[in-house]
Amino acid sequence: MLPPNGDDLLKAVIFDMDGVLVDSMSYHAEAVQHIFDEIGVDMDKQDIFEREGERTVDIVEFLLEKGTENASEYDISDIVERYIAEFNRIAEMKVFDGMQECLNVLKERFDLAVVSGSDRPIVNYIINSQYPGVFRELVTADDVQRGKPEPDPYLQAMKMLGIKKHEGIVIENAPMGVEAAKRAGLCCVAVPTYLDPGKFHQADMVMKDHIQLVEFLMKLEPSYDCPQSKS
């Protein structure tokens, strides 16, 4: 029998979606690019990768302000709606190898949640089709006033899961997402799916790739002690 230590146990694992559970960022970037081509505003796809994690509405606002002097004349919610339809039209679901099997094991040990900057229709579609019955809670762009890098989406997940900050661990692949998790006081593991690993200095640990991430998760136990809790 382990000594009673209930207060220190890890209870929940919180996953970002795009770039962690599914290899989807190129489709998000392409869908936004198509709509910006339609409205005749120049944009740089790299900005979308740099700002990954933010809500679409915030990314669109940034791109409009950067790409045109008449940003205020555009209907952002209309652009977001068109982007969602375009994403659904072009996206092919690519799940990272081993993640589905891994999460089906992990859900027996922990409560699992998704915290995504993606819009609710996209999150529902991806999670219901690729990870059915895996997650207890989902937080999407539509559930918070302020998205990543603000801590709000992660604070919302902690509330829904009923956990304290030392009882959760976050898996992220974008610097804005890592910042959000850290500002919420959570332990954060990063996997640099689309950007240079050097951009993840705020994370408590940086994995080499998804293979190493799956290995880490398969071994994760409630007794896990995050490096941050020692500092």
Ligand code: CA
């Ligand atoms: Ca992400």
